Amino acid sequence: MTAPASKDSFGARDTLKVGDASYEVFRLNKVEGSQRLPYSLKILLENLLRTEDGANITAEHIRALGDWDPQADPSIEIQFTPARVIMQDFTGVPCVVDLATMREAVTELGGDPDKVNPLAPAELVIDHSVIIDVFGRADAFERNVEIEYERNRERYQFLRWGQNAFEEFKVVPPGTGIVHQVNIEYLARTVMARNGQAYPDTCVGTDSHTTMVNGLGVLGWGVGGIEAEAAMLGQPVSMLIPRVVGFKLTGEIPPGATATDVVLTITEMLRRHGVVGKFVEFYGDGVGAVPLANRATIGNMSPEFGSTAAIFPIDDETLRYLKLTGRSEEQLALVEAYAKEQGLWHDPGHEPEYSEYLELDLSTVVPSIAGPKRPQDRIELTDAKSSFRKSLHDYVEENYPVPHTKMDEASEESFPASDSPSLSFADEDAVPAHSAANGASGRPSKPVKVSAADRGEFVLDHGAVVIASITSCTNTSNPSVMLGAALLARNAVEKGLTAKPWVKTSMAPGSQVVTDYYEKAGLWPYLEKLGYHLVGYGCTTCIGNSGPLPEEISAAVQDNDLTVVSVLSGNRNFEGRINPDVKMNYLASPPLVIAYALAGTMDFDFETQPLGQDADGNDVFLRDIWPTPQEIQETIDRSITQDMFTKDYADVFDGGERWKSLPTPEGKTFEWDPQSTYVRKPPYFEGMAARPAPVEDISGARVLALLGDSVTTDHISPAGAIKADSPAGRYLTEHGVERKDFNSYGSRRGNHEVMIRGTFANIRLRNLLLDDVQGGYTRDFTQDGAPQAFIYDAAQNYAAAGIPLVVLGGKEYGSGSSRDWAAKGTRLLGVRAVIAESFERIHRSNLIGMGVVPLQFPEGESAKSLGLDGTETYDIAGLTELNEGRTPHTVRVTATRSDGSTAEFDAVVRIDTPGEADYYRNGGILQYVLRKMTS
Incomplete structure (x- = not known):
């Protein structure tokens, strides 16, 4: 499908000839101030020029980038439309499940299921499911892949169906490579050529280490699954124009030190400096001497030092790597011509303006390790023994607590149950003690x-x-x-x-x-x-x-x-x-x-x-x-x-006999297996009408969870091993799954029944409705005496009684990683609104994408200051203004206590863009896109 034409308010549309080919391009020099911008912001500027629609992306947004003040705190929200989407299998499966479900919904609404395809190229690499059951022997690879296929057969059949059913969707089968390495070695374009246009390759990925591709000059980062789905369906990603940290590299790595030592040094420096939410950009004379592989290693660690991206501009080294990895001569010519034409080619003599500056002389790097529990805790190798001894005392004191599970950030990776079968060893001679x-x-x-x-x-x-x-x-x-x-x-x-x-x-x-x-x-x-x-x-x-x-x-x-x-x-x-x-x-x-x-x-x-x-x-x-x-x-x-x-890479999507011999359903719509415990049809579109129902105010709601500050998506989202006595464990047992085959939440992300039961179920969650209780519990006010219950069980009782739910939170609600199931699970539990002191930006956006309204307590107020303890019933009035095409700045919240007294306050409505208002009016982003397709 061709992208909608830009309004081109700046007259930037032009033609670029490369060899025999001609491309439509949008010239950056038509925007005043563009020349002084950092490389990464130039890429954002081109993105806005090309996608300007006058509503979500306006001339004012473009001008704001041209006028970028390096010293200003980020406050201007823009809509970024990535060129493509990259996924790994844990986080990619739910995206494909949702696309498959949309196909059925389109059919039910009288539309053409063929219309449901990614509008941006989407590629999924299966790399998260292989477990090292067998090691130290010659057949370890074969055995591990075999066990992987046995464990994940249903998921792989589903993905293989998707590979055949959807246009613009490709799957790299198991046993091929790791998503980010496959990305830099094959999938990344550096400059896209599509629909007659040439433009910078940009991407979002469902894994935090998507930033590895920054080493190739490709602007990209990890997002949650909801944002990835939106991007696949042509919807922009909401973001603030960031601060950009200029990182100057000089000197050369000394003998004995490695690229890993450089990365650990940079990670420590940037963590100490503070780069969360910022772009990091490398510049200076030393950049040209940094091999592409080292650039990719540095970019990969961006989530560990906390930046959104960590990018190197395009130069001769970029071209050398693209050539080595087998990109075509036409592609190499396009990358060079486009980058030089647009001022995106690295000029060591030109220093862009940056918000902050750092410098590292590579000759000062020494062999290092990092640990014992965080990547930023660098230790010089010469100090490793003494550092270990010092740290050991933290672990072997009496009553040493069991370490808590700190799950992955944007990527949503997790470890499987510890009782994985099929452990094997090498047959070795007797080894001396x-x-x-x-x-x-x-x-x-x-x-x-x-x-x-x-x-x-x-x-x-x-x-x-x-x-x-x-x-x-x-x-x-x-x-x-x-x-x-x-x-x-x-x-x-x-x-x-x-x-x-x-x-x-x-x-x-x-x-x-x-x-x-x-x-x-x-x-x-x-x-x-x-x-x-x-x-x-x-x-x-x-x-x-x-x-x-x-x-x-x-x-x-x-x-x-x-x-x-x-x-x-x-x-x-x-x-x-x-x-x-x-x-x-x-x-x-x-x-x-x-x-x-x-x-x-x-x-x-x-x-x-x-x-x-x-x-x-x-x-x-x-x-x-x-x-x-x-x-x-x-x-x-x-x-x-x-x-x-x-x-x-000649047959990277082929997968060999094992992949091709999987029995795979045919057809435009997927044949859901009612017995499957891995892949099930989610209920997002059940009973959905062609037109959205009017937005209603919320009345008589109960509090599902009363939470404190810094509740992360790790607390909300299902991750890790599935416990036998949990709601998810009970569900699997009832469906005939043995404990040893539970696998992990990550592997079962395509089954909403498992994932809902694991939402708000983290063992470290503290729901303040209960005293000194940790884990996925709440009070169930549908029962006499409001006893303690699993959050999932209570939510089911509330749903049966027709009672809507709210969640009360503190500061930075949903911080940490961006997780699709943190928002999906919240909505499917019946939560209609989250009222918090402040929100992490992506989770706030994801809640709206699932039809949950994020509301903010008045400045300086909190649940505690307002005397709220979560036992009240809640009425929220004023949301109906959305039906008139307006987004209310505030809504009136009335909390009624059991004695009849009330607490009233005006909550700020955190629906921040016209696009978000459209999503909410439609009950979510998927519903919005679906209606757009069928209208």
């Missing part, structure tokens, strides 16, 4: 002897490294650290070193190209000798899919309350995330992951302690096996070719 730690003074020690049938006897202690995993697109997209790790493995094997027998080793590259260059360099045998067999092409350990530890090790850890460690090359090391048995988690470069597998403990100083002895009995230190930068670069130059990328 080792001690996991030296028990030296200065730290708590609790040696435990373990006997493992296939691994011999050894001693585990606090600090034992039980997982050492090379995983996650952050680093596996970067040949310098991946080949650095493989060369270190070769050197270690040649010196006679081995990984310790208690370490669960795994190699999960982000694309098949890594396997190709390992094979060409002849380095796979050395990695495998240390236990680093291929386990899958997926996110694995970084999202908690590390799989269970060997039974003997898990039992020793649990029975003795040992504080053990994971070391991973990923980007997320939050408490409780990596593995239920592991309390301390450290991020490290791939070479250091292998070094810690050799050491076997965090209680280790690589400077002074040898990793082992060679055949002659000489001590071998890390410095003896660390490859030189020259050797790494020579290996890159001779091992990586353009042919690898063109070969591996």
Whole structure:
């Protein structure tokens, strides 16, 4: 479908010739002030010029960008229309479920189901579902993929149907690669050519690390599923014109330091500076010397330092990478011509205006790790042992509390149930006993002897490294650290070193190209000798899919309350995330992951302690096996070719026999399986009329939850393992699912019945309707005495009685990550309004997108100051103004107590744009789009 024509108030429409092709473009130099803008804001400016419609996107918005004041706090809201959408399978499945449901609704309204297609290209990469059940043996990859297909068969059949049924929707099958690495190596365009227009490639993704593509000069970031669906259907994403932090890079990385060390240094600097809600943009003479792989590694970590995006402009290095990865000559010519024509080509001599400035001399970077529970807590490698010992005291005190589960931010990743089946090992010769730690003074020690049938006897202690995993697109997209790790493995094997027998080793590259260059360099045998067999092409350990530890090790850890460690090359090391048995988690470069597998403990100083002895009995230190930068670069130059990328991506959507042999429904509409516990038709469009019913005021509402400050979407959204005694666990049991097959909330996101039952069910939620109770509980006022009940059960009783619900919140309601199910679950529980002191912007927008009205207490007031305790009934008057095409600034809220007394206040209506008002009047964004299609 062709995009609607721009109003072109600035006369920016023009033609660009590239070779034999001509493209319509919108020239930035037609807007006064554009030349001084940072690269990222120029991309936003072009977006507004091209999509100006006079209503949601106006000449005033365009002028506001041209007049951007770097020092101003963000206050001007604009509507950004991304060029494409990228999804991973956990968060992508609900988007496709909703599209499939829309097709049926269109048919019921007398429309053409073929009209329901993504209007922007949408690509989904299945990378979140592989779990490392099998490791350390040659068939690990095959077995893990096999188990993955068994577990997720229903979801994959559904996605395969979607791949065939929808135009502009493509699926990269399991076992291919990680979404963000596939994005930079194949999917990203850098400049789009579509419908006769050329314009900057921009994207939103249903995973926070979408920012990896910023390394290619593509502006993109992670959003919730509702925003992603809206973008797929041609609706803009609401955002504030941000502050932009200019980050100057100078110097070169010294020998011994890696791209990972650079990223951990930048993460620490930006966290300390404070960049939440801002764009970060890299500039200066040093930028040209930063390899594209390193740029992508830096961009990937944007969510860890908190910025919306972390972008590098287009330059010769961008073109070199696009060529290496097999992009066509026509595409390369277009990228270069367009970027130079529009002032988007990096000019080291030109310094744009920025809101704030930072600088890093890369020559000052030193080897580092980060942990034990946050990516921004950088530790110089020389201090790692002393830092570990200091941190250990926090974990082994008496009555040490179990770490809470800190789930992922925008990406909504979670770890599966800990009792995943099918654990396997390498068949190894008997291994001599080792001690996991030296028990030296200065730290708590609790040696435990373990006997493992296939691994011999050894001693585990606090600090034992039980997982050492090379995983996650952050680093596996970067040949310098991946080949650095493989060369270190070769050197270690040649010196006679081995990984310790208690370490669960795994190699999960982000694309098949890594396997190709390992094979060409002849380095796979050395990695495998240390236990680093291929386990899958997926996110694995970084999202908690590390799989269970060997039974003997898990039992020793649990029975003795040992504080053990994971070391991973990923980007997320939050408490409780990596593995239920592991309390301390450290991020490290791939070479250091292998070094810690050799050491076997965090209680280790690589400077002074040898990793082992060679055949002659000489001590071998890390410095003896660390490859030189020259050797790494020579290996890159001779091992990586353009042919690898063109070969591996030639049939990227094909999936091979396993994918193609899935029995897949045919037809334009999906045949829902009434027995499915993974994919079910949601009720959003049940009884929907061709025209929206008038907006009604809310009367007689009850409070489902009374919540305090900083309630995040982690508290609201279902995530993690499903407990047997929870409403979701009961539902699955009633549907014949055994406990071992519960899987996770993440894997069941396509079943609204499971997800509603997990909404507001986080074990850390504090509903102030109850005293000192944590978890998904409330008081049920439909029952005598208003007893404590599961939130889901109470909501069902309220729905049966026809009683609408409200939620009362404090400051920053819905902060943290943007999550679709935080809003979807809220609406499906029967909540009509959320009244809070302030809202996180995306969650506020998502609530409206689901037909829930966000209301704000009067300035300076709160539930507490107004004397509200949640036992009242609520009437909200004034919403009906929306029926006249106006959005009321405030509505009157009357809270009536059981004794008949009332508290009254004017709540601010946080419907902030004309588009949001349209969504709310229609009962939600999907209903709005659907009616637009059929009108």
